[in-house]
Amino acid sequence: MTVAARSLVELAARLLGPDDREAVLGDWAEAGQGPWRGLVEILGLAIRRETTLWNNWRPWLAAFGMAWPCTLLLMGVSFSIGCTYQRLAGPTACAKCSPTGQEESLLLLCHVVLLITWSWIVGFVVGSVSRRTLWVSGVLCLIPCVYCLSLFHETSLSRLCLLLFLPPAILGVRHSLRITPIKPGAAIVLAAAVTVLMFFAWRSRALWVPNWALMAPVGYMVLLAWRPARQVAGRGA
Amino acid sequence: MLGEFEYLLITAAAGLGDDAYGASIRDEIEAATGRKCSVGALYTTMDRLEKKGLLKTWMGEATPERGGRAKRMVRVTPKGVQAARAFYDVIMSVSRGVSWVAN
Numbered sequence: 341m342t343v344a345a346r347s348l349v350e351l352a353a354r355l356l357g358p359d360d361r362e363a364v365l366g367d368w369a370e371a372g373q374g375p376w377r378g379l380v381e382i383l384g385l386a387i388r389r390e391t392t393l394w395n396n397w398r399p400w401l402a403a404f405g406m407a408w409p410c411t412l413l414l415m416g417v418s419f420s421i422g423c424t425y426q427r428l429a430g431p432t433a434c435a436k437c438s439p440t441g442q443e444e445s446l447l448l449l450c451h452v453v454l455l456i457t458w459s460w461i462v463g464f465v466v467g468s469v470s471r472r473t474l475w476v477s478g479v480l481c482l483i484p485c486v487y488c489l490s491l492f493h494e495t496s497l498s499r500l501c502l503l504l505f506l507p508p509a510i511l512g513v514r515h516s517l518r519i520t521p522i523k524p525g526a527a528i529v530l531a532a533a534v535t536v537l538m539f540f541a542w543r544s545r546a547l548w549v550p551n552w553a554l555m556a557p558v559g560y561m562v563l564l565a566w567r568p569a570r571q572v573a574g575r576g577a
Numbered sequence: 578m579l580g581e582f583e584y585l586l587i588t589a590a591a592g593l594g595d596d597a598y599g600a601s602i603r604d605e606i607e608a609a610t611g612r613k614c615s616v617g618a619l620y621t622t623m624d625r626l627e628k629k630g631l632l633k634t635w636m637g638e639a640t641p642e643r644g645g646r647a648k649r650m651v652r653v654t655p656k657g658v659q660a661a662r663a664f665y666d667v668i669m670s671v672s673r674g675v676s677w678v679a680n
Contacts, residue, residue, distance in 0.1 A: 358634055364616055366646025367600040368641070391622060540590035567653065 352379055355386035355395065390473075396432045402466045406557055407477035408460040411484050413554055414505035422501030424448045428453035441506050447546045454537050455531060458554045459505040464510025464522065465557040468564050481509075486495035527565035579664040585609065586622050587661045590651045598637060598648035599623075612673075623651065631657035655676060 349368065353361045364385060368378045393399055428445060466477045485503060492499045515522070538555070541547040579587070590597040591603035599619060606614045626632040637650040653661070672678045 360620065362618070362636065362647045363599050363649035365590070366643035366648060367616065368643055369644035369646060370600045371603075371638075381616040385620055388617040388621045392624075429636055 341474035342375075344348075347374050348380060349378045352382045352386070355388065356382065357463065360385070360389070393470075393473055395472075399470040401572065402470035403473060403477045403480050406462060407466050407486065408480040408558065410458075410466075410554060411481045411505075413550060414459055414462065414509070415488055415502050416548065417458070417551065418504035419497075421448065421451050421455060421504060423495050426497060437448070447541060447544055450541050451538050451546070453532065455505055455539065456508045457534050457537075460512035460515075461530065461534070461561050462557045463509035463514075464516045465512075465560050465564065467516025468521075469560070470509070485518055492518070494503070497519040503508065521567070522561065522565045524562075524565040527562045531562050534558050536559065578667065579660050582618065582622055583626060583631075584661055584664045586619070586626065587653055587657050590632065591653045591658065591661070594627060597651040597653075600648075620649075622647070626657065629656075629660075631660050634659060651653075 352494065353365050356364060365381060368381070370555065373381075420472070425448065467474055485506075488502055489499050492502065535555070535558075538547060538552070583671045585606050586602060589602045589609070592599050593605060599616075603614050603616070603619050606619075613637060625633060627634055631654060631666045633654055635650050637648040639647045
């Protein structure tokens, strides 16, 4: 067997978890099978493993219920923050983002804080709900980003303003990948702060109605904080 | 009740005793059925049976003929023995009196 063929099989085996990889590559070596058969077998197992994960509701909720719709909402908020900042900082106005594009400095600050906390919470919840299908949630987040970036024709604004939500969201995902869960007290304080800021923005007519949907991940984060630590550490789907 | 492949896996593992692991179970199943047994079917069924408490698996020692890789060892639990016996009894019972069974 060539080194290239062996490397290809071992590369495919990286799609599996460490124990699966060890056992399957050992079985393959022991059986003395050819690389083609080994490759097909390993890919077959990887596909079955991935399919099994999707028999659970968690990956669906994380990918299609949170990552994808929240990306669209957060991109809207990122864009409106960019517009408002530009209007307050310079003479060129971008009038496309009413109501949140028309606010003053205090409301802009409120929206910046909201964007950071919403994004972090969405990232945290998506990573916590379904860790092993995180790549699908990531792809579903990237598709609308790439699509909107390709349609972006606002010459006075940088395209990157659409992606302001990404850094805190990535930090949220990173936090969710740690075994230590979020503390209930911290979750409640965060949820209460978001709720107060949202009411403030709403009363000032500076919040889109669909943005209330971002309360769902906030509520889920509070629920996650109350789960026993053993359950959080063992979540697999 | 167990499925056909689940019964085959539990029976092969029980027959192999302390030598029951992925590759040996697969060889047993292939020899008994005369059909290819895919790694995907084998390992996902093992996982399912372990979740149901019918099998216990753990990572064993690495051997040179396996390229220094560890085995996934398998042991049938008492609950697994009970489930396999129930499956066997059903097959025996439903097969009684049919033309291809020598009564």
